[in-house]
Amino acid sequence: MPELPEVELTARNLSSWLAGRKIVAAAVPRSRIVRGASGAAIERMLVGRRVNGVERRGKWLALRLSGGAALYAHLGMTGKWVTRPRAEGPLPHERARIDTRDRSVRYRDPRMFGRLVPAPEGVAPAEWAALGIDPLRDGLDGERLGAAIAQRSRAVKEVLLDQALIAGVGNIQAQEALFRARIDPRRPTRSLTARELAQLARGIAASIAHTLAVESGPEISYVEEPGAPNPFLIYARQGQPCPRCRTVLQRIVQAGRATVYCPRCQRR
DNA sequence: AACGGAACCTGAAAGC
């Protein structure tokens, strides 16, 4: 279940697998992942084209193709791009495959919340165009963060999940960043001081950098998967002691999503 | 306009 760091690592992997190479075959069976187009249309767009590069913005990916075309992709909750030998058969929940002369790249997605959006003329889908500041691509400091979110009255944790404001932060990164910044997730966003906004911007950057460092590799594991380690400071650690002050971490629900926080060292 | 809640899906873990 990917957020900015996992999508960034996916973009790097896809780039190393595909950039500069020609697509010799593609298979995109009909599924709800493909909307507003047919799988066959995606196959036609891909085959014969060269992959110029892979771009990420927020939780979206863009495969830039020769001739000005692009394939936009979102991983949803359970989407994952992996590479396999061309001779290997379809993986469980495989929704697409892209083959070069010497490798096969597969898209797996059990829950099918992901998306594949063809753009033969390169025109980005509305979801891509609507994305806000990307902390990794655009850089984020207290001032820019404040300009994006400061007037909001909703809880800061909920506002951080709005992709139109800050792109790529999801339920884990929001919790981790607020913990690092020592800010209570329930605080009305507009109550944050300039100093706290600066701390939060640093917290977001630090959490993303930490996640990138610990998760990099050709098969990115998501923390909710069976047997996967939890590399996070507080995510899903309710009931455990705070790593900073040993107070028991609490779990609450905000806008239908779980939030874990330390009631002592995250300031109200 | 903004908000909460349900919906979209499957699979694994926890509960009974």
Add this chain to the structure above:
DNA sequence: TGCTTTCAGGTTCCGT
């Protein structure tokens, strides 16, 4: 053991 419930890091849509 096996059935039921809950939960999951995604977005979107609908009613208020």
